[in-house]
Amino acid sequence: MCLKFQVFTFEYLKPYANGTCAQYKNCLYCLTDSQCGWCEANNECVSRLEDESITCTTDDDDWRYLTLQPSACSNCSNYISCESCVSSGLCQWSIEDAKCSRVVQKSDAAVTVDQCPTPCYKRPDCGSCLDQKGRCVWCEATQQCFSFSVYTSEYQFGLCREWLDQAFPLVAAQDNSLLPPPRSEDQCKSCSLHSNCSHCLSTLSCGWCYNASNPMTGMCVQGDFNNPHTNCSDALGLSDAKWAYAQCPDVDECGLGLHDCHPHAICTNTDGSFSCHCKQGYTGDGRTNCVRTCYNICVHGKCQGEPDYACKCDLGWYGDDCSKNCGCNNHSACPKGEGICEECEHWSTGEFCQYCKPGSYGNATTEQGCRQCDCNGHGIKDQECDIETGVCNCQDNTEGDHCERCKPNYYGDPRNGNQCYYQCEARGMLNDSRGQGISSMQAYSAPWGGSPTRECLWIIKPGVDSGSPIIQLQMNSTQLNVTCGENAVYVYDGLPELVDMGSQSALSAVFCTEEALPVSIVESRTGQLTVHYKQGLSGEGFSAMYKVLNCDEECQPPRKCDHRGQCVCQEGLVGYNCEEVICPRNCSFSTNQGVCDKAYGRCICASGWAGPSCDISQILR
Ligand SMILES: [Ca+2]
Structure with missing residues (x-):
């Protein structure tokens, strides 16, 4: 196997080249980049790759070769002062640009020191x-x-x-x-252009020379943090001039009378500003208005206007500013002092109005307070409803939380104090010693079915401890719709024969629609009253109320309790409410004008006299 060697030669050393020649601002720096050359004609670094007859031209369309050797650089651009620039002999100083460059022909640049x-x-x-x-x-x-x-x-x-x-x-x-x-x-006079401190201080190197007693008057001058560059006192012609640089001095607008507070307001100086508040006893924004009000702030009350401007305290509070609690759970005033409750209101009672009154419910010591029982007038006296829940203790044959319904077997709408009437029954026995109503409008229906009964019989026999109380029956004339004849309403004092063959009862009254009712009231003295009615036409009927005049604490004048235990009219009086006088003025008996008929309680007048007491002469007629 043969190894192959490659020779490392100079050709592999690449010179530095960036190519963005314009960034180099002087000749030597320019030539460090092998792609750039320095144009002495206009002191620019340009690319060597381009035609220098185009890239390096003078204003006269003359052109120069680029300087490519560092030793050929004139270095004019390195001089930063005119003197050093021109003393080199090779460079000229452009006064306009403050630049040193290679000397060229036809130039207004400085070339000698005395031209600098x-x-x-x-x-x-x-x-x-x-x-x-x-x-x-x-x-x-x-x-x-x-x-x-x-x-x-x-x-x-x-x-x-x-x-x-x-x-x-x-x-x-x-x-x-x-x-x-x-x-x-x-x-150079930029500071003096400012006429007030805040504008002055917005310009750096400017500060405010001012009059110590009125910082509004002053002058904006050059200076620094420590001192003005001119003497403030001299500039202003004052002995007590001061210097502000970091921050404008506060102006005492209140003291100098530069504020715009209302005459009834108090001016308070603040750093950089001021504020206005209406004086005590006045209210408003402090500037455009301050109107008279109470001197004190009415904590728990309202200010009464003219003429006194005094606080009117909420119930339960006292004091000039209504800030003191009476200790009456807010249910009473206390003009005699704390804890002495004048009169408990809001259904409260007790020394400190801490309880709910009978007839009300709730909690007097809480914000909820006491509320009147709502029992439609049918709550038991002094215990109308539950003291906490308000659920009613109903009577008058009503039921429901508010006694708003009639009990079963009773007819009517007991709301708003109206009555419940005992319904029509074939043998209705009523022995409540408290009076109530009877009505044929609703009839008994047997639980095993069949039509409701059409024949009503009410036997009223109040259960009392002793004696026979008087019973009064009063027809409700607005609910009387009975055809006169067989089916009228029959009222008996005692038990009638149709119930008790042996009785000695008397028919006291018969009621029907067509007959005008001279009296709508029947009174029983036997302690027992019977009402009988048989419905004729559908839709007909009646309602009536009875009351029992018992010998108890309710037997009050003009009634009195007699020896038989009956609550009767006092002597000389008769009528439903004992409103009629028997034989008034003794029928003028003393002047022979009339005599008293003791059986009827009326006067029988002598000839020539008339009137309830026979005192009206008829001689003139
Ligand atoms: Ca101020």
């Missing part, structure tokens, strides 16, 4: 720095003029944060726009 402009570093102030050509820039912070070409190397750490040059604004110059550059003196 004043070097930037020798220019003492901003105006002269920018006045002459030569690409000088003025650093405000250090108050120095220097060549733009050294700016980035000398101030690379930002010491000169703001600088001015002739081509201001710089962006416009690079755009080749035709904006005329501002005059150098205007630029």
Whole structure:
């Protein structure tokens, strides 16, 4: 087997070549790239591969060979000052561009030292720095003029944060726009263009010389963090001038009267501003309005307006600002002091209004409070509903949480205080000592079926401890729809013969629709009352209420309890409500105008006299 060797020769060493020649800004650097050559005619690095009679031409259509050997480089572009540039003898200084280049014919560039402009570093102030050509820039912070070409190397750490040059604004110059550059003196006086502190401080190297007693008056001048570059006192003509650079001084708008607070407002100075608040006793935004109100804030109450502007406290609170709790669970005022509850409201009761009153339910000590029982008027007295749940303790033959339904065998709609009536039964026995109603509108239906009964008999015999109470029956005239005749409503005092053959009962009244009802009330004195009715035509019927006048605490004047245990009208009175007087004025008996008929309780007048008490003369008739 034969090994094959390859000889390593110079041909394999490839010279460095990047090819983007335009990036090289001087001759020596340009020639490090083997594909580039330096054009002395216009100080440019161009490609060797192209025709130099095209790529390296002067303004006169003359052209030069490219410089290809480093030793042939004139190095003009390395000079950064006019003096060093022209003293080389080979280079000229373009004042306009501040650039050094190979000497060419027909040029207005400087070729001797005396043609050079004043070097930037020798220019003492901003105006002269920018006045002459030569690409000088003025650093405000250090108050120095220097060549733009050294700016980035000398101030690379930002010491000169703001600088001015002739081509201001710089962006416009690079755009080749035709904006005329501002005059150098205007630029150099940039601080004084500002008339107030905040604008002044928005420009770097400017600060605010101001009057210590009124920082609004002042002057924007050049300076730095520590000092102004001019004497503030001299500039303002004041002895107590101050310098602000980092931050504008606060103005005491309140003290200087520069605020716009309302006359009834208090001005408070703040850093950089001020605020307005209406004085105590006034309310509003503090600037456009401050209207009179209570001096105190009414914590638990409302401010009453004119004329007193005093707090009106919510129930249960007191004090000038209604901040003190009466200790009455918010159910009472306490004009005599804390814990002395004047009058418990909201259905509450107790020394501190801590309980719910009878007839209400809930919890007086919580926000829910007490609520009136809702029993449609049928709750048991003083215990109408459950003190916690509000479920009603119903009477009057009603049932339901709110006594809103009639019990079985009763007819009616008991809501809103209306009655439940005992239904029509063939033998209805009612012995409740508390009065109730009877009605033929709903009839008993036997559980084993068949038609509802059409004949009703109610025997009312209240169960009382002793005696025979008076029973009053009152027809409900709006529900009376009974044809007069056989089927009228018959009311008996006692048991009628159809029930008890041996009874001595008396028919007290007969009710039917056509007959006008002189009285709709029947009274029983035997302690037992019977009502009989047989429905004639379908749809006919009636309802009635009865009440028992018992000798108990409800027997009040004009009634009284008599020796038989009946609650009767007091002497001399008759009627359903004892509203009629028996033989009024004794029928004017003393003047022989009439006498009393004691059986009927009415006067029988003498001839020529009339009226309930026989005191109206008929002689004139
Ligand atoms: Ca202020």
